[in-house]
Amino acid sequence: MKANELLNLIEKGLQTGIGAEDLHSRMKSEGVDYNFGQGFTGRVMDRISDGLTLAARQVDFVSSLNSIFYRVAFAGVAAIIIMLISIFISEGSLTLNAIVGISDTIDENLISLITEN
16 A cells, blocks of 8 residues: 555544544555564663763753853953942042043143144
């Protein structure tokens, strides 16, 4: 029996409301047998458990990556805050010039260098 004929038989069985036993007996009368080999169930269960193990490993990797990201992010934010506090203490303000490290005297020299005067 070809695959198309088998699909048609299953569709007819579903449409007319034929029970599973009747469908099974009709398929056997048509010459279709679906007995599985020795160890089929074990192989299927092994494949499923391998997939679950892989999924568990992926979840563990993502959670550890999340943990590492938060540690690095918190350390970076702490370093930025410490840098801003040190700039505020040394310059007395948190203006853009103070953050970049340009003082008023450097501004005047910078303007003269740009205009070549």
